[in-house]
Amino acid sequence: MSKFGVLVMGPAGAGKTTFSNAIIQHLQTTRRSCFYVNLDPAAESFAYTPDLDIRELITLEDVMEELQLGPNGGLIYCFEFLLQNLEFLSEALDPLSEEYLIIFDMPGQIELYTHIPLLPSLTQYLSRQGPLNINLCAAYLLESTFVVDKAKFFAGTLSAMSAMLMLEIPHVNILSKMDQVRDMISRRELRRFSNVDVQLLQTDEEDSSVTANPMAKDAMLSGGSFKQLNRAVAQLIDDFSMVSFLQLDVQDEDSVAGVLSHIDDAIQFHEAQEPREPRDDEQEADHEA
Ligand SMILES: Nc1nc2c(ncn2[C@@H]2O[C@H](COP(=O)(O)OP(=O)(O)OP(=O)(O)O)[C@@H](O)[C@H]2O)c(=O)[nH]1
Numbered sequence: 001m002s003k004f005g006v007l008v009m010g011p012a013g014a015g016k017t018t019f020s021n022a023i024i025q026h027l028q029t030t031r032r033s034c035f036y037v038n039l040d041p042a043a044e045s046f047a048y049t050p051d052l053d054i055r056e057l058i059t060l061e062d063v064m065e066e067l068q069l070g071p072n073g074g075l076i077y078c079f080e081f082l083l084q085n086l087e088f089l090s091e092a093l094d095p096l097s098e099e100y101l102i103i104f105d106m107p108g109q110i111e112l113y114t115h116i117p118l119l120p121s122l123t124q125y126l127s128r129q130g131p132l133n134i135n136l137c138a139a140y141l142l143e144s145t146f147v148v149d150k151a152k153f154f155a156g157t158l159s160a161m162s163a164m165l166m167l168e169i170p171h172v173n174i175l176s177k178m179d180q181v182r183d184m185i186s187r188r189e190l191r192r193f194s195n196v197d198v199q200l201l202q203t204d205e206e207d208s209s210v211t212a213n214p215m216a217k218d219a220m221l222s223g224g225s226f227k228q229l230n231r232a233v234a235q236l237i238d239d240f241s242m243v244s245f246l247q248l249d250v251q252d253e254d255s256v257a258g259v260l261s262h263i264d265d266a267i268q269f270h271e272a273q274e275p276r277e278p279r280d281d282e283q284e285a286d287h288e289a
Pocket residue numbers: 010011012013014015016017018019040106107108109176177178179180248249250251
């Protein structure tokens with residue numbers, strides 16, 4: 001048995017901290033233990049004080065001031081520093097017993113989830129393949145209001161897929177802030193976004209959400225290459241048949257419980273599929289015994 005952890009990820013403002021707070025509240029109500037880790041070195045304030053806070057190790061503000069870095073370079077420096085000081089995490093997380101759910105509240109800079117290999121190194125260290133042996137699941141949040149702009153929604157879907165491919169851990173995608181779209185779109189139409197229907201992308205040129213984008217218009221005027229690109233993206237998402245989104249309303253306790261139960265299922269499914277390989281040091285210990 002090992003501990004459980006959820007990495008709450010997604011673009012800036014997607015609702016990561018609010019969702020983390022909703023999980024904590026739900027776990028407190030159901031008398032389950034949780035441990036809240038803030039990994040955003042630029043975070044400002046919290047409703048629940050983190051049990052472990054990267055800002056005790058390093059803050060983005062200090063890095064930007066002392067090293068003359070911008071916010072993105074500064075964030076990368078903070079994560080490199082964390083990776084060089086992993087005992088900051090292990091000293092706090094190792095002693096936790098198995099009943100704990102560890103919530104990692106991540107920063108919103110999108111490059112962390114797309115092309116920089118810092119997050120894979122961190123998840124490797126935390127996960128069942130690494131020394132901390134935590135059963136991890138990624139929860140990737142995307143604002144549900146993106147559904148009113150298909151181009152934006154599909155760009156978000158691609159970044160969720162990128163995180164999914166890069167981290168190689170159980171993964172659930174979540175449409176956050178559902179309270180903001182319920183009156184804007186029918187349930188039936190919403191289902192086409194939660195179980196991503198790539199036909200939505202293959203719209204004709206009259207579709208306002210596509211033609212409203214001046215770049216899209218230019219592309220279409222210059223030979224329809226934008227339509228071709230849409231088709232290629234649709235095919236890519238379709239081939240990657242696991243892309244779907246859970247709907248989250250943090251005001252609704254059942255919705256939070258439902259999302260948590262999906263996270264739990266994703267972890268259990270992964271555990272059953274891939275029994276953990278013993279690490280080298282464990283194999284040596286077995287050998288000596
Ligand atoms: N209506 C509504 N607003 C929400 C919801 N979740 C978050 N918000 C608001 O959206 C804003 C951003 O929420 P956060 O939880 O701070 O988002 P975040 O992803 O942690 O933001 P960063 O850490 O800056 O990337 C805040 O003003 C929240 O109050 C929701 O479910 N419904």
